[in-house]
Amino acid sequence: MADYIWKKDSSGKVDERVMRFLAGQDVLLDRELLPFDIRASRAHARGLARIGVLEEGQAEAMAAALDELQGAFAAGEFVLDERFEDGHSAIESWLTERLGEVGGRIHAGRSRNDQVAVAIRLYLRDRLEQLKRESCAIAGVALERAASEAMLPLPGHTHLQQAMPSSLGLWWAGHAEAFIDNAELAARIAEWIDASPLGTASGFGVNLPLDRDGVAAELGFARLVVNPQYAQNSRGKVELRAIDALSAATGDLRRLAWDLSLYASEEFGFLQIGSAYCTGSSIMPNKHNPDTVELLRSLHSTIVGARAELDSVLSLPSGYQRDLQDTKPPMIRAFERGLAGLALVPGLLESVTWNETRMREAIAPALHATDRANELVGQGRPFREAYRQAAAEIEDLAGRTPEASLQARVSPGGNANLLLERLRERLQALKAD
Incomplete structure (x- = not known):
């Protein structure tokens, strides 16, 4: 593994078993996050240039090197693997190898904590x-x-039983x-x-006057x-x-x-x-x-x-x-x-x-009972009375057709009044957004 970016000097032994446990799956999972980490690093470098921590040329050199890393990663020419502790250390290692001391300046004003969060x-x-x-x-x-x-x-079901x-x-x-x-x-x-x-x-x-708003805007964040x-x-x-x-x-x-x-x-x-x-x-x-x-x-x-x-x-x-x-x-x-x-x-x-x-x-005559009850309500009968009468008349419903039942279901959203145009309008608005 490359040198750990948090290590202060060459003294002190690192237990590789401990480090493997601490790293866990991080280097593999960071393959999903690396393109976003690169993007944020590019914006961060430009933000550092705006406050004078980097020279404009240094920031542009970093941006170019990060573009190169992004392309190499997308093409499979750069692999995030066990050589690195995580994606963050891979980015710093890439920049340092290509830009020397300038590459090590990328971490000014940030931590791996906010780096992974963004x-x-x-x-x-x-x-x-x-x-x-x-x-x-x-x-x-x-x-x-x-x-x-x-x-x-189509037979409608409730309780996995035929309904209407x-x-x-x-x-x-x-x-x-x-x-x-x-x-x-x-x-x-x-x-x-x-x-x-x-x-x-x-x-x-x-303790730096970071241009946080400018970096956020470059990354497309709203706030x-x-x-x-x-x-x-x-x-x-x-x-x-x-x-x-x-x-x-x-x-x-x-x-x-x-x-x-x-x-x-x-x-x-x-x-x-x-x-x-x-x-x-x-x-x-x-x-x-x-x-x-x-x-x-x-x-x-x-x-x-x-x-x-x-x-x-x-x-x-x-x-x-x-x-x-x-x-x-x-x-x-x-x-x-x-x-x-x-x-x-x-x-x-x-x-x-x-x-x-x-x-x-599959639509049995009994499925028309609710329609019959509502018809009786339309004739002025109280619903509970209509409900009982419809239950007693189920055998008389055999001549009804599903098509007639559907055509009568005119309530907004019902079978004969699906209001599909309202759903289309919502869908189009979401697609356009």
Whole structure:
């Protein structure tokens, strides 16, 4: 491993077993954060030049070297590995090797504490934007199918029991609105996270007139994390809120995947999932297993587990504690796995085909009882009396059709009045933002 950047001199023996334990997975996890750490370092160097700590030429030389590092890392020519304690030390080592003494000046006015804090906020802002895009894409497919299949009958269920005639339009629109909400939640949490902690150093400020506002603006942040202590205390808190946004999406995905699983079963037989999203059995030649749907259904457990792991780390006093290093593994695991799963969903939904005959045949006469009760209410009967009369007339409902039931459901948002244009307007506004 390269020399430790915190080591004061050559005296004192370093126990490599201890150092391996302290480093943990950090150097591997920092591969996800390194592009953001490089970006923040570039802005920091320019900020130091603006207050005279660096000469303009030195800052530009640093920026050029950091650009070179970013390109080498993206091309696989530079690998963040066990030679380095973490991504921060790799950046300083790269600059020192190329610029000599000038490279060692990059750390003026900052600590690894605010260095990782700003990289994490940049990372989360990027991942929340991805979450917003994936949620919008899922909502977009669902809305398109809601419009094209608006009045195709589908048995509605509560308690896993048949309830009332419903439609594919209502089913698709329900899932669309859920993911519109998820996209909006991701955007709002990204806005809340959009503050720069860079320049707060180890949590106490520094005796330099840092241009924190200018550096924050260069990094695209809307504002500063003003208080140095809070810059440290917010570690973990911002990760939790970001995972909450991801959890909202995977929680809705779990419900959607459950619907698809049930409807694809032989017992329901309402739909078939595209073969690209299914596998067969190693022993049963007849099997067509919806494996992608099942793993998307379990995806939420990964996110919830990561959140619980992260939250358990945060029983800490004010200020930086090394425990906070352990917030990185669950955060990165949650977003890499969660976003990979969500990215599959639009194509999966496009692949679904429906068995319209099976769905229509599954709507038994008893499902029209609520319609009959509401008709009696429209004739002036008290609802409870109408309810009892409709229950007594179930055998007389056999001549009713699902189409007539759906056409009569005119309440705003109901089957005959889905208000898809309102959902489209919300979705378009999110995409344009």
